Amino acid sequence: MSAKYNKNLKPLARNLRKFGTKGEALLWRDVLRAKQHWPYQFNRQFIIGDYIVDFVCRKLKLILEIDGSSHFAKSKEDYIRQQFLESLGYTVLRFAESLVVYRIDDVVAEIDYAIQCLEQKIEDDQKEKYSQSP
Template sequence: MNNKLDPQLLMFAKSMRHTATDAEQLMWQLLRAKRFMNLKFRRQHVIKPYIVDFYCHEIGLVIELDGSQHNTEDGKEYDAERTKFLEALGLTVVRYWNHDVLERTDVVLEHLWSVCTELKNTSP
């Protein structure tokens, strides 16, 4: 089986890093350079066939930040399919609304802290 990543998918992920939403920019400032619980996060990381907003390999965590397009029927269906795929790989997926990241940052970080703590305690 060929595990090479699609070059177009990689280029698209790279371009997404340069067009991040305000919520993604804020979250990246909080997560980058092991600032959060000394965990290494990647942004706009390819997990074929998807690009996830943030990913921590060490604890198998995917963080998705959602805007209003995720609140449509199509958006909900797509997100459910995506989450099911990622969870089948053994990953944990957490989702936060963009407005919560921007306006209730402390609540988001508290929740994220508890998720990361639990995953760190259960990972080998």
């Protein structure tokens, strides 16, 4: 299942890329864009359906969200959003802004573990697909 992306969100996504939070900038600059940890491409402030996600690796269907203090008041909206993204096959990891800023190594370790799990799932799915073919 895939979702059309809302073209009307493009200016907002561009603006969010320019004026992101300290945690988003740190994770992007020092970890994701540099590809120093993983060989996967991540996109920043990416539109999926009617939502803009902080970071996405489309190959692994992995979304990373950095939640600031204002984000915690939106728990119902976040739940609906997360359900939608998961219905498309995405795995969503959420990190508090303060965790990204002050304990980036812990965040990298958690992302690394998720990537390993997703790689294994992809490998298992491929093995199953080939074992079922005549």
